[in-house]
Amino acid sequence: MDKLKINHEKIDEKTAKKLIDICPFNAFDYKDNKLEINAACKMCKICVKKGPPGAVEYIKEEEPRIDKSLWSGIAVYVEHNKGKIHPITFELIGKARELAKKAGYKVYCIMLGFSIFESAQELLHYGIEEVFLYDYKELESFKIEPYTAAFEDFINNIKPSIILIGATTVGRSLAPRVAARFKTGLTADCTYLDVKENTDLIQIRPAFGGNIMAQIITPNCRPQLATVRYKVMDSEVRSKDISGKITVCSMDIKKLQSNIEFINIVQKEAEENISEAEIIVVAGRALKTKKDMALAYELAEVLQGSFAGTRPLVEAGWIDSKKQIGLSGRTVKPKLIITLGVSGAVQFTAGMKSADYIFAINKDPSAPIFSVAHFAIVGDIYEIVPKLIEDIKIAKSTHPSSKYRVPIFE
Amino acid sequence: MDIIVCIKQVPGTSKVEVDPETGVLVRDGIDSKMNPYDLYALETALQLKEEYGGSVKVISMGPPQAIEIIKEAYMIGADEGILVTDKKFAGADVLATSYALAQGILHFKRFDLIITGKQTTDGDTAQVGPEIAEYLKIPHVSNVLRIIKATKKHLILDMDMPDSIGTIKILFPCLITVEKDIFQPRLPSYKKRILTMNREIKIMGISQMADKDEKKYGLAGSPTKVERIFPPEEKFDRETWTGSGEALAEKMTKKLKELKFI
Numbered sequence: 001m002d003k004l005k006i007n008h009e010k011i012d013e014k015t016a017k018k019l020i021d022i023c024p025f026n027a028f029d030y031k032d033n034k035l036e037i038n039a040a041c042k043m044c045k046i047c048v049k050k051g052p053p054g055a056v057e058y059i060k061e062e063e064p065r066i067d068k069s070l071w072s073g074i075a076v077y078v079e080h081n082k083g084k085i086h087p088i089t090f091e092l093i094g095k096a097r098e099l100a101k102k103a104g105y106k107v108y109c110i111m112l113g114f115s116i117f118e119s120a121q122e123l124l125h126y127g128i129e130e131v132f133l134y135d136y137k138e139l140e141s142f143k144i145e146p147y148t149a150a151f152e153d154f155i156n157n158i159k160p161s162i163i164l165i166g167a168t169t170v171g172r173s174l175a176p177r178v179a180a181r182f183k184t185g186l187t188a189d190c191t192y193l194d195v196k197e198n199t200d201l202i203q204i205r206p207a208f209g210g211n212i213m214a215q216i217i218t219p220n221c222r223p224q225l226a227t228v229r230y231k232v233m234d235s236e237v238r239s240k241d242i243s244g245k246i247t248v249c250s251m252d253i254k255k256l257q258s259n260i261e262f263i264n265i266v267q268k269e270a271e272e273n274i275s276e277a278e279i280i281v282v283a284g285r286a287l288k289t290k291k292d293m294a295l296a297y298e299l300a301e302v303l304q305g306s307f308a309g310t311r312p313l314v315e316a317g318w319i320d321s322k323k324q325i326g327l328s329g330r331t332v333k334p335k336l337i338i339t340l341g342v343s344g345a346v347q348f349t350a351g352m353k354s355a356d357y358i359f360a361i362n363k364d365p366s367a368p369i370f371s372v373a374h375f376a377i378v379g380d381i382y383e384i385v386p387k388l389i390e391d392i393k394i395a396k397s398t399h400p401s402s403k404y405r406v407p408i409f410e
Numbered sequence: 411m412d413i414i415v416c417i418k419q420v421p422g423t424s425k426v427e428v429d430p431e432t433g434v435l436v437r438d439g440i441d442s443k444m445n446p447y448d449l450y451a452l453e454t455a456l457q458l459k460e461e462y463g464g465s466v467k468v469i470s471m472g473p474p475q476a477i478e479i480i481k482e483a484y485m486i487g488a489d490e491g492i493l494v495t496d497k498k499f500a501g502a503d504v505l506a507t508s509y510a511l512a513q514g515i516l517h518f519k520r521f522d523l524i525i526t527g528k529q530t531t532d533g534d535t536a537q538v539g540p541e542i543a544e545y546l547k548i549p550h551v552s553n554v555l556r557i558i559k560a561t562k563k564h565l566i567l568d569m570d571m572p573d574s575i576g577t578i579k580i581l582f583p584c585l586i587t588v589e590k591d592i593f594q595p596r597l598p599s600y601k602k603r604i605l606t607m608n609r610e611i612k613i614m615g616i617s618q619m620a621d622k623d624e625k626k627y628g629l630a631g632s633p634t635k636v637e638r639i640f641p642p643e644e645k646f647d648r649e650t651w652t653g654s655g656e657a658l659a660e661k662m663t664k665k666l667k668e669l670k671f672i
Contacts, residue, residue, distance in 0.1 A: 188536065217637055262576055267574045
């Protein structure tokens with residue numbers, strides 16, 4: 001087993017302090033002139049690479065290597081709600097196909113549920129090799145024991161090298177369970193995936209709230225599991241043609257027992273709370289009349305986003321105070337925010353500046369909103385927005401996943 | 411109802427930056443605190459205890475100084491605590507961490523319910539809870555939004571799923587991970603601090619565990635390896651666009667499509 005060795009003869013107060021300073025995980029303890037590595041160490045080896053030369057050494061000890069050639073193929077877990085396939089699945093297929101091409105692998109899908117054979121046909125439009133279907137009454141709703149058992153059965157039979165799972169609430173519950181059953185590695189919320197020549201999956205994910213990135217591999221275990229968040233990878237384009245096949249799997253039904261029982265399932269209703277919204281359109285004072293608010297409403301609607309406003313609009317009684325962004329309203333951190341004629345007072349920007357992407361439209365090139373915007377669009381909302389709504393409608397009508405609507409935005 | 415809550419000490423701030431020149435991490439102080447999500451887990455346990463009786467025990471894995479958060483849990487209302495700590499746990503990933511915690515939990519002999527926070531603020535994986543459940547061979551439910559009712563044998567609760575909310579009944583023993591805001595966490599009390607000042611905290615290393623195989627802990631027991639860490643790339647530079655309304659609308663549509671918002 002690999003380990004870090006401290007060369008104590010090279011350690012004095014100064015070098016110890018240097019090491020303590022560079023360790024991102026606070027894993028050095030210096031007490032009574034002795035430096036030790038504690039349980040917080042993540043073996044990132046930054047102390048070896050960037051610390052005082054020779055102070056900490058990386059000792060590699062050979063351990064028995066597994067035969068990686070026994071594992072092959074990339075499996076994608078099909079997330080669905082009563083057969084309605086979640087678009088994250090097509091994004092994972094897109095990435096899986098790209099990796100498979102490089103590694104000379106096939107792409108499989110594993111789909112668990114009840115009465116889902118018809119729905120599984122859709123997967124054959126995405127260039128995959130084979131869908132493994134577990135169609136049992138016991139798998140009708142997401143219960144952890146039968147779902148893990150079916151997944152286990154699939155892994156034992158197919159021996160996939162890589163398994164990709166969407167980082168949804170279900171995926172984040174199921175993936176670790178499966179990983180622990182096979183005592184293998186799982187990397188959560190990967191933002192980048194690649195594959196090495198030796199079939200090791202390169203997984204990059206943000207750590208410390210996105211302030212650093214970590215590149216992680218699973219060098220001596222198979223399968224390799226990774227979860228990926230929705231809207232991170234590019235979706236595979238749906239082909240009109242069909243390829244691949246569906247294999248209905250059978251397994252020991254006794255393994256599908258559960259101590260969990262569903263009493264009720266309620267489909268989520270439209271999202272009202274703008275704090276949770278992923279896309280927000282904000283109306284500002286440049287809107288001349290209350291009637292013009294329709295512009296902002298419609299833009300939010302075509303983007304399947306929420307609608308919000310600035311304080312002056314609340315004070316004018318044009319919008320509800322629950323829809324106000326800013327210090328005296330709500331703080332939001334959406335993936336996308338588009339401001340329409342918002343000047344950008346500090347009280348407003350404090351409530352939205354951590355959005356992932358900020359598009360600001362304003363006539364005044366010196367508007368303070370442009371100092372927080374990633375895309376500063378200098379122009380008249382009355383000229384831009386109606387055309388924008390039209391363009392988005394056209395773009396959407398040609399998009400492959402436009403059939404799917406996340407209920408939350410409906 | 412005997413409840414175990416898993417807690418973790420995390421850095422007090424997530425303001426960590428990598429110096430792009432040297433690749434060295436710049437940390438803003440070394441303050442540490444209890445993972446904020448764990449406060450909801452602890453509160454859920456205390457609410458259940460107050461309603462149905464029983465005990466609340468906490469367990470943490472970390473360096474020796476993580477004993478501070480067990481003391482904090484005592485001040486909030488926990489009855490008993492274990493710190494799982496050993497130099498040999500260094501380099502533990504999710505799997506090795508879950509295994510060490512599961513081994514520590516076995517020391518409590520009996521329990522009905524294990525509660526964890528939804529995730530930690532430093533690792534941010536939400537994986538340790540489900541993996542502990544797997545090692546203990548008990549069912550689990552992640553993302554619990556609300557506890558509706560408990561009896562001696564089971565819990566009824568609401569679980570968050572991508573497009574729906576499921577109301578389910580789960581038999582004890584089991585593990586749940588709770589969402590933020592399931593309950594409003596109470597503050598540590600001065601009175602409890604005085605009362606629990608000398609309360610024992612059990613320290614467990616590999617030698618106290620049922621499984622003493624060093625290969626299952628720390629780096630040796632970790633299937634994943636961190637190859638490198640580096641600063642995130644700036645997503646883009648700020649851009650200013652000018653032109654006719656029509657051209658700007660077109661450009662925006664193109665960019666929104668590229669960013670997958672359309």
